[in-house]
Amino acid sequence: MKKVFTAALVILFGVVLLFGLSKSIDIAGYGDGLIPGKAADAYINKNVTSGTGEIIFGETKNAETGSANMVTSVIANYRSFDTLGEVTVLFLAAVGVSLIMGKNSKEGKMKKSGFILRTSAGIIFPVMLITGIYIFTHGHLTPGGGFPGGSMIASSFLLLYLADENFKLKITGFKVAEGLAGTLYVMVGAVGLIIGGYFLINFLPTGVVGDLFSAGIIPVIYVLIGLKVGSEITGIVRDMHKEEVSV
Amino acid sequence: MIRLASLLLILIGLYGIFSSRNVIKILIGVNVMELGVNIFIISVGFFKGGIAPILTADSFSSAMKFVDPLAQAMVLTSIVIGLGITALGLVFARKIHAQYDTYDLGAIGGGKDD
Numbered sequence: 001m002k003k004v005f006t007a008a009l010v011i012l013f014g015v016v017l018l019f020g021l022s023k024s025i026d027i028a029g030y031g032d033g034l035i036p037g038k039a040a041d042a043y044i045n046k047n048v049t050s051g052t053g054e055i056i057f058g059e060t061k062n063a064e065t066g067s068a069n070m071v072t073s074v075i076a077n078y079r080s081f082d083t084l085g086e087v088t089v090l091f092l093a094a095v096g097v098s099l100i101m102g103k104n105s106k107e108g109k110m111k112k113s114g115f116i117l118r119t120s121a122g123i124i125f126p127v128m129l130i131t132g133i134y135i136f137t138h139g140h141l142t143p144g145g146g147f148p149g150g151s152m153i154a155s156s157f158l159l160l161y162l163a164d165e166n167f168k169l170k171i172t173g174f175k176v177a178e179g180l181a182g183t184l185y186v187m188v189g190a191v192g193l194i195i196g197g198y199f200l201i202n203f204l205p206t207g208v209v210g211d212l213f214s215a216g217i218i219p220v221i222y223v224l225i226g227l228k229v230g231s232e233i234t235g236i237v238r239d240m241h242k243e244e245v246s247v
Numbered sequence: 248m249i250r251l252a253s254l255l256l257i258l259i260g261l262y263g264i265f266s267s268r269n270v271i272k273i274l275i276g277v278n279v280m281e282l283g284v285n286i287f288i289i290s291v292g293f294f295k296g297g298i299a300p301i302l303t304a305d306s307f308s309s310a311m312k313f314v315d316p317l318a319q320a321m322v323l324t325s326i327v328i329g330l331g332i333t334a335l336g337l338v339f340a341r342k343i344h345a346q347y348d349t350y351d352l353g354a355i356g357g358g359k360d361d
Contacts, residue, residue, distance in 0.1 A: 002266075003266050006262060006265045006266045007262060007266075009265065010258050010261050010262045010265065011258070013258070013261065014254065014255075014257075014258045017254060017257075018254065021254075025250075025291065027250050027251060027254070028248065028250070028251060029250070030248055030249050030250060030290060030293070031293060031294050031295035032294055032295075033290075033291050033292045033293050033294045033297075033314065033315055033318075034294050035294075035312075035313065035314075035315060038315065038317075039317060040292075040315045040316055040317040040318075043316055043317060044300065044309050044313055044316065045309050046309070054308055054309055054310050055302065055308070055309035056307055056308055056309075057302040057303060057304060057306075057307035057308070058304070058307070068301055068302040068303065069300070069301045069302075070300040070301065070302070070313065070316035071300055071301075071316045071319045071320050071323065073316075074316055074317055074320040075320050075323060075324075079320065082324065083324070086324050086327055086328065089327075089328055089331050090327055090328075090330070090331050092331070093330075093331030093332070093334050093335045094331075094334075096335045096338070097334055097335060097338045100338045100339070100342055101338055101341070101342075141301075142301070143299070143301065145323075147323065147326075147327055209302060210302065210303075229327075233330075236334050239338075240334075240337070240338070240341075
């Protein structure tokens with residue numbers, strides 16, 4: 001009876017959602033999200049404050065953001081303040097996990113891992129680590145950025161935990177990296193406030209679109225985010241693993 | 248069609264949250280719902296023939312037809328927040344299990360009034 005009532009409620013909500021959305025969007029259609037006239041138009045052409053014309057890969061100099069990856073230019077430049085909040089939410093989640101899990105949890109024995117996993121982990125771990133670092137240093141040129149790169153670094157440490165049942169991570173370095181990256185992110189914003197008059201404004205030269213050293217503060221911020229996210233998720237993995245092994 | 252499918256995912260997740268007292272199942276419901284919302288936002292920003300919003304040697308000019316980067320940036324934020332929610336929720340679930348030896352919220356004294 002309760003499940004039927006719940007289902008009816010959910011279906012009612014679905015009908016309301018369907019009719020509410022169909023006023024502004026073709027709910028059955030797909031592939032009609034054309035850009036012109038939307039806010040994204042200014043982000044693609046990098047002309048939020050002043051019209052710079054067409055942006056050509058490898059040619060345009062000193063564009064507004066200089067990032068070839070437009071999603072990155074939104075995340076780490078135009079809406080960087082949102083990303084600061086996002087990083088804060090992730091930080092709070094990591095703090096919550098370590099507060100609940102960290103102290104007075106029993107450490108138990110873990111099952112011995114298999115030969116293939118133990119041997120291959122040593123080969124794959126450096127490759128994963130380097131790939132993670134590559135992803136977040138090239139966030140302004142290729143798909144990816146601080147969040148996927150950081151996650152990849154954390155997953156490489158998860159692999160070490162899975163491969164070796166006696167593996168213990170010295171967490172102090174990660175705590176320092178996390179705190180330092182977070183502080184530097186706010187400092188970069190404060191420097192922008194002093195130089196440009198706005199918090200997190202781009203104050204470095206943006207260079208040629210498509211170069212490794214381009215896009216102003218975007219690579220700086222994405223490296224900081226990558227370090228922060230990597231150390232945070234590694235901390236979460238460590239706390240959860242410590243609890244999970246207690247049988 | 249994909250928008251309807253994503254709405255269906257949202258409703259399935261909502262049903263999972265409402266109908267179950269098991270913390271793990273509620274978290275799975277939240278994740279399914281989040282997936283539906285993400286697919287919906289991405290589908291709003293997509294149009295047929297649109298290319299990924301990254302300038303490369305092949306798609307070199309900003310005058311080309313890129314899909315909406317703003318929707319993708321929103322979804323990136325949403326994914327990260329979802330990760331935080333899931334991690335914290337799983338830890339709560341583990342703690343509840345350690346204290347009460349059950350994942351059922353009904354059995355630990357919650358929701359007695361119905």
